[in-house]
Amino acid sequence: MTVDWVHAWPTALAAFLASAVEFVEALTVVLAVGAMRGWRGALTGTAAALVALLTVVLLFGPLLTRIPLQAVQLIVGSLLLLFGLRWLRKAILRAAGVIPLHDETAAYARETGSLRAAGPAGGVWDAVAIATAFKITLLEGLEVVFIVIAVGAGGVGLLVPAGLGAAAALLVVAALGIVLHRPLAMVPENALKFSVGVLLAAFGTFWVGEGLRLVWPGGDWSIPGLTLAYLLVAALAVPLGRRRAAAAPTLAVR
């Protein structure tokens, strides 16, 4: 298997950054479960979800290789574009102060509150703890699987750097979680989402173009150009959005 190094590094970086955001969100809930209801349930739920994710990857991963590359690029590229632009839009709106920033400390407090309200464990196995850890790991993990497949869909060998990027993110976030034992509130999540949104939108646009058999000026080297173009649009959108929000009418609060 050959690795296309023009795409390999940006692919690994995009997968690393995007997966890190998802793993940080999962870690917050798993830490809350561990702290409030014990580590047995938290780790059992997490492990069960990882097994379920691995099963999904092993079942559906090989199917991708049977679909013609052009169709994969168009479908996965479109999904990646929708996903990347959605993230970028949200990051711009947060940076412009239109919607509030995501706060891991507040999320942790919310989660510990609802886990406390769920009452004590009924038996040896804490069903609430296992279900909570399982659900968050599965949901965030599915997003990571989607990201890895999407950024690695562009060519033969790109799934390897994408998978390595996600695996590195898992190791870094898990290591930080073990060492710090608290939510990673200091991670600049919106800046990460902003950067990842730009990268995913650029990749998505490129794969869509390849799927449609468009002619890219500069060939594969148009990916850095696309990244720069989305960065410029996003950088322009933040102050414009802030100005528009400041001028927007506010509903009277009684």
Add this chain to the structure above:
Amino acid sequence: MNALSTILRELVGLVVDDVGFAAAIVGWIILAGSLSAFLRPPSPWVAILLVAGLGAILLDSVLRRAGATR
């Protein structure tokens, strides 16, 4: 069943947050695809048009949301 619907909702939510925004992106992709199917020989201007349109859709969506009544 409840867990399955939650997972499905989350999966759709991965790519669709604002329906109008998502529809505009898909519509623009279809338009670029249709245009490229008619142009012979293929022109790099279709790719440039695709990017410019997607950038404009993003900017328009951000400004609409920012200008909406809070």
